[in-house]
Amino acid sequence: MLGPFENIQIEIQALPSLEDVSFKPVEKTYLTVRLISLFIFWAIILVGYYLLTVVAGSDIPNLIQQIIPYVLLVMIIVTFVIAFFGVKRKGYALRDRDIIYKKGLLWKSNTTVPFSRIQHCEVKQGPIARLFNLAVLHIYTAGGSSSDLSIPGLLPDTAQTMKSFVLQKIKSEEEV
Amino acid sequence: MIHDFSVPNRQSIIAIVLIIYKTIRVVVRQVWPIIIIAFLGRNSSSYSSYVLPAVIGVSLLSMIWAVISYFKYYFYIKDDELVIEKGVLSKTKLNIPFDRIQSVNFQQNIIHQITKVKKLEIDTAGSSGNEFSMEALSLEKADALRDLILKRKQELLQFSTTEDAEEEVLEVEEERTLILNLSIEELIKVGVSQNHFRSAGLIFAGIFYVLTQLNDIGLGVDDRIEGYITQGMLPGLIAIVVITILFLMISFLISLVRSVLVYFNLKLWRLGDKYKLEKGLFTRKETTAVDQKIQIMEWSDNPLKRLFNYFDVQLKQASSVQVKSASSIVIPGCNPTHVKTLQNNWLRHMVYQSLDKQSVSHHYLIRKLLYNALFGVLFIGVVYILKPEFILFPILFTVYKLASSWLQYRKRSYAVTDDVLYIGRGTFGFHHAIMPLFKIQSVSLTESLYETRRGLASVNVLTASGSMLIPFIPKDLAMKLNNYLLYSIESSRQAWM
Numbered sequence: 001m002l003g004p005f006e007n008i009q010i011e012i013q014a015l016p017s018l019e020d021v022s023f024k025p026v027e028k029t030y031l032t033v034r035l036i037s038l039f040i041f042w043a044i045i046l047v048g049y050y051l052l053t054v055v056a057g058s059d060i061p062n063l064i065q066q067i068i069p070y071v072l073l074v075m076i077i078v079t080f081v082i083a084f085f086g087v088k089r090k091g092y093a094l095r096d097r098d099i100i101y102k103k104g105l106l107w108k109s110n111t112t113v114p115f116s117r118i119q120h121c122e123v124k125q126g127p128i129a130r131l132f133n134l135a136v137l138h139i140y141t142a143g144g145s146s147s148d149l150s151i152p153g154l155l156p157d158t159a160q161t162m163k164s165f166v167l168q169k170i171k172s173e174e175e176v
Numbered sequence: 177m178i179h180d181f182s183v184p185n186r187q188s189i190i191a192i193v194l195i196i197y198k199t200i201r202v203v204v205r206q207v208w209p210i211i212i213i214a215f216l217g218r219n220s221s222s223y224s225s226y227v228l229p230a231v232i233g234v235s236l237l238s239m240i241w242a243v244i245s246y247f248k249y250y251f252y253i254k255d256d257e258l259v260i261e262k263g264v265l266s267k268t269k270l271n272i273p274f275d276r277i278q279s280v281n282f283q284q285n286i287i288h289q290i291t292k293v294k295k296l297e298i299d300t301a302g303s304s305g306n307e308f309s310m311e312a313l314s315l316e317k318a319d320a321l322r323d324l325i326l327k328r329k330q331e332l333l334q335f336s337t338t339e340d341a342e343e344e345v346l347e348v349e350e351e352r353t354l355i356l357n358l359s360i361e362e363l364i365k366v367g368v369s370q371n372h373f374r375s376a377g378l379i380f381a382g383i384f385y386v387l388t389q390l391n392d393i394g395l396g397v398d399d400r401i402e403g404y405i406t407q408g409m410l411p412g413l414i415a416i417v418v419i420t421i422l423f424l425m426i427s428f429l430i431s432l433v434r435s436v437l438v439y440f441n442l443k444l445w446r447l448g449d450k451y452k453l454e455k456g457l458f459t460r461k462e463t464t465a466v467d468q469k470i471q472i473m474e475w476s477d478n479p480l481k482r483l484f485n486y487f488d489v490q491l492k493q494a495s496s497v498q499v500k501s502a503s504s505i506v507i508p509g510c511n512p513t514h515v516k517t518l519q520n521n522w523l524r525h526m527v528y529q530s531l532d533k534q535s536v537s538h539h540y541l542i543r544k545l546l547y548n549a550l551f552g553v554l555f556i557g558v559v560y561i562l563k564p565e566f567i568l569f570p571i572l573f574t575v576y577k578l579a580s581s582w583l584q585y586r587k588r589s590y591a592v593t594d595d596v597l598y599i600g601r602g603t604f605g606f607h608h609a610i611m612p613l614f615k616i617q618s619v620s621l622t623e624s625l626y627e628t629r630r631g632l633a634s635v636n637v638l639t640a641s642g643s644m645l646i647p648f649i650p651k652d653l654a655m656k657l658n659n660y661l662l663y664s665i666e667s668s669r670q671a672w673m
Contacts (some may be wrong), residue, residue: 015659018621097666109636112658113618114665117672129489141617142494142640142673149618 011157016095018110023091023102029132030153031087036120038083042076082106092151094165097173099139101151106122113149115169123159139166179320184250184261190291191312192246197287198311199238207231252312256328259299260308272298272308274329275465278469278494278673280322280505282301282462289460291529299493299503305341350398355451355517356444358509362486363442366508367435368428369480375434376427398463398579435508444507451491453505465505467522469616469673471641475515478605486511494640494673503641519610526595526612533589533600540648541585548577580604590646594656597637599644609644613661614668621658623651637661640673 049072053065072112093100098114121139129135135156139149154162179185209572241264249262258277260270283295293312313321358366440457450466471494475487493502519528552574559570580603587607589600597616599609622637627633633654635646646657 012656012660015656015663017659018655098662104622107622108624108628109620109622110658111618111620112662117617117665134269141638 003028018100018112020091021095021100023093023100026087026090026092026151026153027134027155030090030129030134031084032130033132033134033153034083034087035080038079040128042079046072087153090153094162097169099149099166101149111149113139113141115166116173118166118170120170121163122165123156123163125156137162179317179326181251181253181321184252185317187246187249187251187310188291188293188312189246190287190293190315191249191310192242193291194287194295194311195242196239197245200235200244203231203234203238230429247412253324256332258624270308274325275332277325277329279464279466280325281464282318282322283459284461285459286457288312289458294462322546354443355446356442356507356510356514358439358442362509363433363436363439363504365484365486366439366669367432369478370431370435371478372424372427372431375431375610376423379423379430380428424453439508442507442509451505451518452523453507463505465491465493470522471639471671471673472609472611472644473518473522474606474609475510475608476602476607481605487515489515491518491522492641523596523610523612527593528596528598528610531591531593531598533591533598534649536585536588536590536646537632537648537650538585538628539626539632540588541581543626543648544581545578548574548581552577588647590649592660597644597661599646611639611644613664614670615672616661616665619661619665621654627651635661 005010024154032119049068053127055059057065082105086103089105089108090101090103097116100110100112102108102110119140119142121137124136124138125134126136129152133156135154137151137154137159139151244264245262248264249260251258251260254260256274258272258274259413260268260272262268278299281297281299283297284293285295288294292315294309294315296313296318298308371403401639437457439455442453442455443491445452445454447464449468452462452464454460454462470491472492474490474492476490477487479485486508487510489507489510490504491507494503507518552570556567556574559566573665583603584601587600587602591598592613595612597611597613601607616637617640618638620638621633622636623633631651632648633651634648635654635657637646646654649657
């Protein structure tokens with residue numbers, strides 16, 4: 001740790017690196033949860049579209065009516081494929097001073113939130129996730145939601161343990 | 177006069193007038209087309225017979241409501257908390273601990289100024305965040321309350337960190353330097369060099385809004401306009417050019433008037449460790465920003481501003497809600513010396529001068545060009561199929577997007593020193609942002625498929641008031657930067673907000 005007037009030279013290479021972190025993957029059952037929620041999402045969209053064509057079918061130009069089913073089909077396939085492979089990319093890691101969450105298939109991202117910048121955290125369970133005994137850990141930071149973090153696909157026990165670990169870390173960071 | 181805030185206080189009696197004024201304004205904004213109809217009285221006699229009484233009824237009710245809620249509103253200070261009790265039907269009690277208060281700001285519109293009161297706004301941060309405001313407090317009461325809160329807050333802060341608090345508090349109170357005071361001439365310059373396209377957009381939106389409102393109540397003008405166009409009364413390109421010029425002239429005037437109103441007699445003070453800004457002609461606004469709360473400092477220009485050699489400076493503060501302009505202080509008309517002064521005051525002994533600005537990978541340009549070209553081709557294609565007579569518009573738009581990609585790439589730069597992060601960007605103007613490393617909230621290392629294939633990555637730096645992006649840099653560099661930024665946050669013990 002640096003005191004206020006210490007100014008040691010930092011060897012960038014010697015800093016703890018993201019490359020050395022071993023990530024823990026999210027639970028495998030989370031894939032099922034993702035696929036079910038996607039299924040429900042698309043079911044609602046398709047029913048909505050069907051009702052639209054029934055009600056206002058004659059007002060929509062023929063060309064567009066012919067194109068839309070193909071567009072929808074492509075979008076459905078793409079989202080399912082991304083969900084299928086994307087879940088495997090999701091992982092998290094706790095370090096001494098921060099928490100890291102990685103995700104993304106086409107757009108990969110690794111987000112690190114230092115414990116000293118966390119305002120509070122909580123464990124949540126959605127209806128579908130509850131069926132499969134999974135929970136989400138939400139990490140809140142100050143100032144809007146852009147830097148908040150949520151880690152899905154955790155066993156409730158794991159989520160609770162992580163939560164108390166983070167809370168204890170926040171507390172000890174404050175005391176120093 | 178010494179005010180006792182430990183007993184329940186009421187707002188100034190003027191608050192009633194202001195609450196009524198506010199309610200009526202809201203009502204009028206909602207129903208103005210109906211009122212117009214009612215007064216025009218044409219072909220709607222049955223309509224107006226019940227509209228007017230309804231409007232008057234609502235206004236009366238709101239007046240009664242205002243009076244009752246005024247008498248049910250108390251505030252007092254207890255145990256280093258500001259307590260507000262209010263509510264007519266359901267009672268609410270709000271406790272705002274002093275250490276959660278981010279800033280206390282004043283606002284005065286014309287009614288406030290005549291009646292010598294101030295509107296008090298209290299900004300808090302935190303995830304549960306809220307803002308509180310008191311409609312009207314007498315001038316000295318408002319000042320006394322703010323001073324009390326800020327002083328006590330400072331003391332609390334000092335007690336928790338160091339012992340010799342008293343001394344510093346006193347020292348802080350004494351310094352008071354005027355950094356900037358806009359003269360009329362500078363004010364005109366600021367007005368002239370505003371972004372007129374934005375005002376044009378606003379007018380356009382305004383006209384559109386009025387038209388739809390009128391349409392809704394059956395005074396449609398769409399058909400008439402359509403009629404002119406089909407009859408060929410507005411022949412093509414010449415008409416468009418004339419309208420555009422007219423439009424820009426009006427926009428120019430409006431933004432000029434607007435800046436004069438908003439920035440009239442702007443004064444920026446440095447008071448100890450905070451900035452105080454006063455501005456406005458009819459509505460005099462007073463805002464403060466404490467160094468510790470300021471997360472990012474930005475200064476930007478456009479070609480016109482560069483001609484006048486000045487920048488708009490923005491001090492972004494941590495805010496509970498999504499980053500809004502309300503939580504950041506905008507100071508127009510700062511010349512380079514002012515910018516330097518502001519930086520010096522805020523960053524103090526940090527290393528931030530002589531930044532070694534790095535540019536981003538040329539793939540950033542290529543990706544932008546590819547993306548805009550693809551989008552442009554689609555756009556042109558769709559217009560060609562649907563409305564081939566307007567083909568010029570998407571072509572010009574695409575050319576503009578391609579040209580601005582080049583400009584944006586040229587202006588993208590970043591620099592990291594031991595203490596600060598700098599990001600430069602912009603299209604026609606330059607936009608600079610600087611922040612101390614220890615104020616970063618979290619760091620995100622991202623790569624798109626395009627970046628992965630070329631061994632590149634982006635670093636997104638998230639703060640309590642918005643994010644700063646370093647796009648398209650070599651992957652190993654991005655990784656190092658990620659590690660370094662995290663190290664800087666985690667090894668810092670300074671309070672960051």
